[in-house]
Amino acid sequence: MTATEERPDYKYVGTRPIRHDGLDKVIGKARYAADLVLPGMLHGHILRSPHAHAKIVSIDTSAAEAMPGVKSVVTGADFPDLGAAPNGDLAKNVIARDKVLYEGHAVAAVAAGTRREAMDAANAIVVNYEVLGHSLTIDQTMSPDAEILHDGLITRGIEPAPTEASNIVARTCFERGDIDQAFAESDVIVEREFSTTPIHQGYIEPHACVADTGQDGKTVVWCSSQGHFRVRSATADVLGWDTSRVKVIPAEIGGGFGGKTTIYLEPLAVEMSARSGRPVKIVMTRDEVFRATGPTPGSKLKLKVGAKNDGTITGVKAWMAYENGAFPGNAAMLGCMTVVSPYTMEHMYLEGFDVVLNKPVNAAYRAPSAPMAAFAMDTLLDEVAENIGMDPIEIRLHNCPSEGDPAPYGPKWPTIGLKECLEAIRDSDHYKSPVPENAGRGIASGFWFNIGEASSATVNLNENGTATVVTGSPDIGGSRASMALMAAEELGLDVYSITPVVGDTEVVGFTDVTEGSRATFATGMAVVEACRDLKMQLRQRASTAWDCDVEEVEWVDGHAVHSPGDHEALSLAAITAAAKRTGGPLGATASLNARGAGPAFSTHVVDIAVDKETGQTQVLRYTTAQDAGTAIHPSYVEGQMQGGVVQGIGWALNEEYIHDADGRMENSSFLDYRIPVASDLPMIETIIVEVPNPSHPYGVRGVGEVGIVPPLAAIANAVHDATGLRMSDLPMSPPRILAALGEAVE
Amino acid sequence: MxxxxxxxxxxxxxxLAGDADAKVFAGATDLVPQMRAGRPEPSIAIDLKKIDRLMALGDNGGSWTIGAATPTSSLTGNGAFSGDLPGLSYAAGLIGSDQIQNRSSLGGNLCNASPAADSVPAMVVNDARAVIAGADGTRTIPVADVVTGPGSTCLGDGEFLVEIEVDKPTANTSDAYLRMIPRTEMDIAVVGAAARVTLDDSGNCTAATIALGAVAPTVVRVPDAETALVGGPISDESLAAVAAAASAACNPIDDKRGTIAYRRQVAGVLAKRAVLQAAERVQNGGAA
Amino acid sequence: MSRTHVICNINGDDVEFLCDDGESLLDALRDDVGLMGVKEGCGTGDCGACSVLMDGKLNCSCLILAPEANGTDLLTVEGMADGDHLHPLQQCFLEGAALQCGICTPGFLIAAKALLDQNPEPTETEVRYALAGNLCRCTGYDKIVRSVLEAAVQIRETV
Amino acid sequence: MAHVHFASGQRRLTGGVAEVQVEAGTVRELVRKLEEMFPGLGAHLDETSATAVAIDGYIIPDAMYEPVPENAEVHFVAPLGGG
Structure with a gap:
């Protein structure tokens, strides 16, 4: 079902062709990084810290080096100290230097003939640790007694600047109006404290890479990444190499969701390959993925919302602390920038605290920091609506921002589609249907910025009239099909006559990471620009053939048409067949900074049944409405929406990190880190809302991220509707719900 | 290895007799991942699945004999077995995914000695017997006596489980097993409860057996719940007594899968529901 | 170290390979036979990406010792299509957009085939439970379940 | 004239001023003029790509050479990434 504004009548955009990379994926031929085998290849294994926080006193690798099959052993001492330079923290995360900061932090790596030899040798490395105190919660790490992770860490954003190091990275504050006045004018004030645990992205393919370093000092890296240009620069930085010594070839990527926008393995594989003169493959186990990569952070949030009896939000005050993991980040700042975005208000005071603690360093995960913030905000708004007796959609419509209103983080909103999402849910079959017996219904909205950044594309026309579209954006959700559709629309060429390819770092121009919902938006823009350049060239070739002015040639539906009508139209294939005669091969490249990323909004409704004797929840029905701008390939837009929703359901209900008292993760497997399985879920109904983004030639907004933002609050609100409970701590697992129901008191 | x-x-x-480090296995669902993670390997991994007797499912008229390595998918897929022992069949079918079902066995589930094993409470309420082979031939003991603690059994050196024997239920008797997991599949039981009840023609309970899993180091029988049922109809009062007795019989731990309070509370709920389901099966004349 | 000689049939072909006795069938299929369509997502039987049919039965190859494969018939995703003619499940997955990253796809296809071989007319709930041993983090399962149901219809119609 | 808005965290460098009007053709020129008005602010905004600029509602990273249209609304915000 699609709520569509008027839009041009496209021939290809908005259709649902079979994705070009699909066939290889259903016959087992798609090649992922772990599938690559090179002659003489060694296998790497990483020794990881068993401690959450410790000084490395000494490392003795001599026994490991003497073991059978071992060709190379490296430790932090084999890599340069980048200090405060860019990627300095990343380098220390790839391999620890003087200190380990979390359980799972890499300490040494071994390359040997077989996996087993490498593992046995890694276990023979003797590391002498001096164990330090550790912090696993926001309260612990913000306490004055906390063991300091980084000696030089002085909190930013506090005046005057502190003189002593702490684990608080920064204080961020967004202020508008007078929050005290807002509460004084309010008829209703609600406030609560919320907490969420770290959540892993949970991609099914563990991190993997192969590096082959030659005697010329250059290396080729095959990897599973959302951005091979970032892999190139980051790997070079960590090694202290010039970027041009590193070539990165993107393999198929088995899921990312933001978690594969950074590097973990590549510099270790490159260095061991350089030392051994052999290719080196490193593949993480699932246990390593959980202990050493990701996650999105845990948070502690205190929110206070004021409103009038007519539903007008007067103001929001927020205190929001986000974990950053072991190294500094800006998660809380993003939380502040997103927390109240779906609503207008005159007054706000949003204060954020980023903190480091002894857990793996954050990696992005779909709309990072926004889901936790929306969980708090939309739970409280539900409470306001309940208190004043207002429909949860109506209160959101009443406070809905539109174009020209100031966004909470400063600028005015451009064209946005939140109102249309709210109306789509209000008018949906789901919302109009009665709530099933013994169940509850919840509503929530979400926001994400979406980003633009740098992209490149090369489009080459082949002599037989087909086209090859090469971009630098790894395809994590069907973006190749979208690129082909936009090129087909521009050139008037059948979508299956176009071969979309993701090029390596040496065949296509620089392209930023596939993140921030940017690939179809930004890289699509480059594809369109290259195609428009090609159309100009095609018209010129026709004018050469016809010996006429190029202005007399139009490009219509894949053909050069002579507008005065003196010549029969020339097909694209006819022009490419004669290309050598008219001026040589036809190709065009576009490299650009994509401007004008359109903000994304989404509204969800969910029905949840709760077994009040066991605390077990069941998702009975789920509908999501999301503004896609324009859906280039609607099936994969739906796929992004559905995937985001189900990740949000997992986050809300059962996913969590569990650590023992020593800071060791207890549930580092898919058995006990419980991502949703097929039998947990109903179908996820989708309503694609299309409010085109005026800054994109086809109105694309980007759809990858915002779908994960509303589910946490939507489900909490449904649980409230079913039970009367306000669940403010995630996950809402059966023990938590039963305890809240008061049935399980000790 | x-x-x-x-x-x-x-x-x-x-x-097995010739080598103290040799190990028998059926499904290997724990063995293979452990070896891959670098744990010590046994000297010999003895695959029991090529022994016909250990892969059999035999209907002896009054009882069933289940080979120790017989895949649980063979039990759930056997209509006669599932009709006789619906609770045990259901419990066997809960062990892992469809993939696991073709490898998992009652023998493996029992000898792994996990407190949370789904099939063990269901075997215990049906008074199942374990046939164990050793150097001196075979011995037969109650399944309830096999597991002595988390990860440990009473099997001596050189001994291994050959088969499970279960009598078919007498007239007006049926069983049920229920478990609590956070998701709908793929989890280890946080609490499990099995019940077998016998009702007379007027609906009064004449015999009852109740056992709980995942709430103590080994499966727990709940005699107080059994006593509360026998001699009267299945009523709200008797079910409340069953729930209270089940909760009281628990000796659980706090761990990553559940809290003490949660396990205790839910053990009562599931015991009650399992009794109710078993009673409904009797009233419906067998499998429900 | 001596290795064990295994003779089996994989995807209709007689295959021989050498393996270590402690090796998993998953590792043997990937490293010794070169069937890279069998994927590893967890190595502990929790994700189903390594699913194969062994003598017609659905299994996680990461939980099987490689020497156990001796004398068996194995089917991996590479053997599902009949030459250029895709299995209806493969075709329906393509048309139904049932895959995004594709890493779980081989396991889902094999598990779905095991289901439809046994139960040609499954309900949505039966499909969901039969596929519960296969994790997908991209799709939310919606399009996978729909594609399996559609393939079931197509298979029934052609029989 | 561009309308430049300062977030609360930036106002410590503007003596509490929340909005100013500046004539500037590019972000670089704008930052130079802001530095003249509020010493220290320019350096704060110029911290290599630590600051993105929102011009008329659209956020632009690495915006130093970006043209500033007449009557543009300009905010200095945090650079964004995403998943």
Missing amino acids: KYAAPTSVEEAQSL
Whole structure:
């Protein structure tokens, strides 16, 4: 079902062709990084810290080096100290230097003939640790007694600047109006404290890479990444190499969701390959993925919302602390920038605290920091609506921002589609249907910025009239099909006559990471620009053939048409067949900074049944409405929406990190880190809302991220509707719900 | 490590007797991942699945004999077995995914000695017996006596489980097993509860057996719940007494899968529901 | 270290390979036979990406010792299509957009085939439970379940 | 004239001023003029790509050479990434 504004009548955009990379994926031929085998290849294994926080006193690798099959052993001492330079923290995360900061932090790596030899040798490395105190919660790490992770860490954003190091990275504050006045004018004030645990992205393919370093000092890296240009620069930085010594070839990527926008393995594989003169493959186990990569952070949030009896939000005050993991980040700042975005208000005071603690360093995960913030905000708004007796959609419509209103983080909103999402849910079959017996219904909205950044594309026309579209954006959700559709629309060429390819770092121009919902938006823009350049060239070739002015040639539906009508139209294939005669091969490249990323909004409704004797929840029905701008390939837009929703359901209900008292993760497997399985879920109904983004030639907004933002609050609100409970701590697992129901008191 | 696939109980016995580090296995669902993670390997991994007797499912008229390595998918897929022992069949079918179901077995589920094993409470309420082979031939003991603690059994050196024997239920008797997991599949039981009840023609309970899993180091029988049921109809009062007795019988731990309070509370709920389901099966004349 | 000689049939072909006795069938299929369509997502039987049919039965190859494969018939995703003619499940997955990253796809296809071989007319709930041993983090399962149901219809119609 | 808005965290460098009007053709020129008005602010905004600029509602990273249209609304915000 699609709520569509008027839009041009496209021939290809908005259709649902079979994705070009699909066939290889259903016959087992798609090649992922772990599938690559090179002659003489060694296998790497990483020794990881068993401690959450410790000084490395000494490392003795001599026994490991003497073991059978071992060709190379490296430790932090084999890599340069980048200090405060860019990627300095990343380098220390790839391999620890003087200190380990979390359980799972890499300490040494071994390359040997077989996996087993490498593992046995890694276990023979003797590391002498001096164990330090550790912090696993926001309260612990913000306490004055906390063991300091980084000696030089002085909190930013506090005046005057502190003189002593702490684990608080920064204080961020967004202020508008007078929050005290807002509460004084309010008829209703609600406030609560919320907490969420770290959540892993949970991609099914563990991190993997192969590096082959030659005697010329250059290396080729095959990897599973959302951005091979970032892999190139980051790997070079960590090694202290010039970027041009590193070539990165993107393999198929088995899921990312933001978690594969950074590097973990590549510099270790490159260095061991350089030392051994052999290719080196490193593949993480699932246990390593959980202990050493990701996650999105845990948070502690205190929110206070004021409103009038007519539903007008007067103001929001927020205190929001986000974990950053072991190294500094800006998660809380993003939380502040997103927390109240779906609503207008005159007054706000949003204060954020980023903190480091002894857990793996954050990696992005779909709309990072926004889901936790929306969980708090939309739970409280539900409470306001309940208190004043207002429909949860109506209160959101009443406070809905539109174009020209100031966004909470400063600028005015451009064209946005939140109102249309709210109306789509209000008018949906789901919302109009009665709530099933013994169940509850919840509503929530979400926001994400979406980003633009740098992209490149090369489009080459082949002599037989087909086209090859090469971009630098790894395809994590069907973006190749979208690129082909936009090129087909521009050139008037059948979508299956176009071969979309993701090029390596040496065949296509620089392209930023596939993140921030940017690939179809930004890289699509480059594809369109290259195609428009090609159309100009095609018209010129026709004018050469016809010996006429190029202005007399139009490009219509894949053909050069002579507008005065003196010549029969020339097909694209006819022009490419004669290309050598008219001026040589036809190709065009576009490299650009994509401007004008359109903000994304989404509204969800969910029905949840709760077994009040066991605390077990069941998702009975789920509908999501999301503004896609324009859906280039609607099936994969739906796929992004559905995937985001189900990740949000997992986050809300059962996913969590569990650590023992020593800071060791207890549930580092898919058995006990419980991502949703097929039998947990109903179908996820989708309503694609299309409010085109005026800054994109086809109105694309980007759809990858915002779908994960509303589910946490939507489900909490449904649980409230079913039970009367306000669940403010995630996950809402059966023990938590039963305890809240008061049935399980000790 | 060497792999061995004996074709007779005797051959397996001699392999096991000759080597203290040898290990028998059926599904290997724990063995293979442990080896891959670098844990010490056994000297010989003895695959029991090539021994016909250990892969059998035999209807003896009054009882069933289940080979120790017989895949649980063979039990759930057997209509007669599932009709006789619906609770045990259902419990067996809960062990892992469809993939696991083709490898998992009652023998493996029992000898792994996990407190949370789904099939063990269901075997215990049905008074199942374990046939164990050793150097001196075979011995038969109640399944309830096999597990002595988390990860440990009463099996001596050189001994292994050959088969499980379960009597078919007498008239007006049926069983049920329920478990609590956070998701709908793929989890280890946080609490499990099995019940077998016998009702007379007027609906009064004449015999009852109740056992709980995942709430103590080994499966717990709940005699107080059984006493509360026998002699009267299945009523709100007797079910409340069952729930209270079940909760009281728990000796659980706090761990990553559940809290003490949660396990205690839900044990009562599931015990009550399992009794109710077993009683409904009797009233419906067998499997429900 | 001596290795064990395994003879089996994989995807209709007689295959021989050498393996270590402690090796998993998953590792043997990937490293010794070169069937890279069998994927590893967890190595502990929790994700189903390594699913194969062994003598017609659905299994996680990461939980099987490689020497156990001796004398068996194995089917991996590479053997599902009949030459250029895709299995209806493969075709329906393509048309139904049932895959995004594709890493779980081989396991889902094999598990779905095991289901439809046994139960040609499954309900949505039966499909969901039969596929519960296969994790997908991209799709939310919606399009996978729909594609399996559609393939079931197509298979029934052609029989 | 561009309308430049300062977030609360930036106002410590503007003596509490929340909005100013500046004539500037590019972000670089704008930052130079802001530095003249509020010493220290320019350096704060110029911290290599630590600051993105929102011009008329659209956020632009690495915006130093970006043209500033007449009557543009300009905010200095945090650079964004995403998943």
